[in-house]
Amino acid sequence: MAHRGGSAHVGPTVRGGGPSRAPPHPHAGDERRYARVERRGASGSGTIGRVTTHQQGSEDGMDKKIAFLGLGTMGTPMARRLLAAGHPLTVWNRSAGRAEELGQEGATVAASPAEAVRDADIVITMLADPAAVREVVGAAAPALRPGTTLIEASTIGPGALREVAGLLPDGVRLIDSPVMGSADRAASGELSLLVGGDFEEVRPVLEVFGTITPCGETGTGAALKIVLISAVVAGVTVVGEALALADTFGLPEDLVTRAMAAGPLAGLAGRAFATGAHYPVRLAAKDVALAASQADLPVAQAVYERLAGLPEAADEDLGQIVKHIRG
Numbered sequence: 001m002a003h004r005g006g007s008a009h010v011g012p013t014v015r016g017g018g019p020s021r022a023p024p025h026p027h028a029g030d031e032r033r034y035a036r037v038e039r040r041g042a043s044g045s046g047t048i049g050r051v052t053t054h055q056q057g058s059e060d061g062m063d064k065k066i067a068f069l070g071l072g073t074m075g076t077p078m079a080r081r082l083l084a085a086g087h088p089l090t091v092w093n094r095s096a097g098r099a100e101e102l103g104q105e106g107a108t109v110a111a112s113p114a115e116a117v118r119d120a121d122i123v124i125t126m127l128a129d130p131a132a133v134r135e136v137v138g139a140a141a142p143a144l145r146p147g148t149t150l151i152e153a154s155t156i157g158p159g160a161l162r163e164v165a166g167l168l169p170d171g172v173r174l175i176d177s178p179v180m181g182s183a184d185r186a187a188s189g190e191l192s193l194l195v196g197g198d199f200e201e202v203r204p205v206l207e208v209f210g211t212i213t214p215c216g217e218t219g220t221g222a223a224l225k226i227v228l229i230s231a232v233v234a235g236v237t238v239v240g241e242a243l244a245l246a247d248t249f250g251l252p253e254d255l256v257t258r259a260m261a262a263g264p265l266a267g268l269a270g271r272a273f274a275t276g277a278h279y280p281v282r283l284a285a286k287d288v289a290l291a292a293s294q295a296d297l298p299v300a301q302a303v304y305e306r307l308a309g310l311p312e313a314a315d316e317d318l319g320q321i322v323k324h325i326r327g
Contacts, residue, residue: 062086064205067120069113069136070154071098073278074179075126077186078153078209083107085208092116113140117148122202126153129286130160137167146171149202153177153193155283157226157290158219165218174218175199177206178225182277182317185210194228196221230291233284234303235268236318240325247326272319281307281321282314 064087068079071093082089083106090108092115093099103109110116117123117140127133133154144150148171152164155178165174175197185191191210197218199206206212215221239260246256260269271277285307292300306325307313313324 062204064088064121064202065119066090066205067092067110067116067123068107069093069116069123069125069140070127070132071102072126072128073183073280074153074186076102077183078124078126078191079107080105080187081189081208082205087205087208090116090120113137114143116140118143118145120145120148122149122151122205124151124153128154128283130154130156130163130290133160133164134167137164141167141169144169144172149173149175151175151177151202151206152222153179155225155229155287155290156222157294158223159294161219161222173197175202176218176221178221179209180225180228181210182274182279184276184278194221194224196223226287226291226294229284229287230297230300230303232268232271233288233307233318234299235265236272237303237306237321237325239265239268239272240322243322244326272322274317274319277317277319279318280315281310281318284318 062085066082066087067090068075068082069092071079071091075093076098079089079091079102083102088108089102089106090110091099091102092110092113096109099107099109113136123140123144125133125136127136133152133156137150137152146169150164150168150172152161152174153176156164158176161174161176168174175195177193177195177199179186179191179193181191186209189208189210193206193210193212194215195206195212196215199212199214203212213221213224215224242260242265243253243256246253257269257273260266285304288300288304288307291297292304307321310321310324313321
């Protein structure tokens with residue numbers, strides 16, 4: 001059952017600038033569905049278009065029971081931070097082995113998404129793609145209680161987030177909080193959280209993961225994540241091609257990388273040569289395809305095709321495409 005508590009649609013309307021050639025998600029950009037979501041503000045209710053601050057039920061949120069769904073490269077270190085902070089935590093993962101590891105560290109392990117969320121005050125989803133999020137949230141939705149907050153942290157874009165909102169029972173709040181940063185920053189609590197919606201009640205939980213960037217209404221965080229990550233993926237790919245060009249000229253690698261680090265490419269070069277990061281190329285390709293499905297983005301399309309043409313690199317970190325491009 002879709003929400004009836006709100007009075008505005010979830011997230012920004014996306015208007016494509018032309019035909020997309022990337023393989024879009026089948027539901028990306030579907031502007032006919034605008035889910036309504038309940039939210040509670042200082043006056044008890046309000047529309048999604050504003051972020052309002054209200055009195056928290058607990059200063060630090062430590063009394064909140066949390067369910068974490070999805071224990072992949074990012075989900076596992078994020079869940080560990082919740083455990084380290086002392087939060088009561090229930091975890092679920094499609095591959096049970098990862099959940100059992102956290103069970104040995106103090107988490108309660110659930111056999112299904114519905115079991116995981118049954119007693120939760122806060123549910124966090126960190127999953128691979130829009131299809132996985134729809135499937136898992138759909139399985140969990142019947143067990144969600146009124147007053148529960150769903151924090152959707154996956155990279156799925158605003159269109160898919162609207163579909164997620166439509167799966168939620170009445171009385172369940174939706175906040176989008178995709179993150180920038182890889183597994184190393186997830187482990188150290190240094191992620192950048194792009195948060196859409198009224199998040200004040202769950203701020204203490206979000207701050208366990210890193211720094212909050214308030215984006216506005218629900219869906220704006222999901223949109224900004226696609227904007228930022230598509231630029232990062234394209235930039236790292238360009239760094240790889242720049243090094244391939246330097247190889248053609250016979251320039252020493254050390255000279256080129258030092259020059260990149262000292263100039264405007266420093267940030268992208270730093271990501272391209274990062275160690276300890278793990279953002280699989282297959283997910284980078286998925287993310288840039290999400291971007292290319294929303295507007296006429298020929299560079300994003302070309303980057304998608306370049307990444308998709310490197311199946312041998314699918315499970316390697318994005319930075320490793322540099323060596324594949326150089327050959």
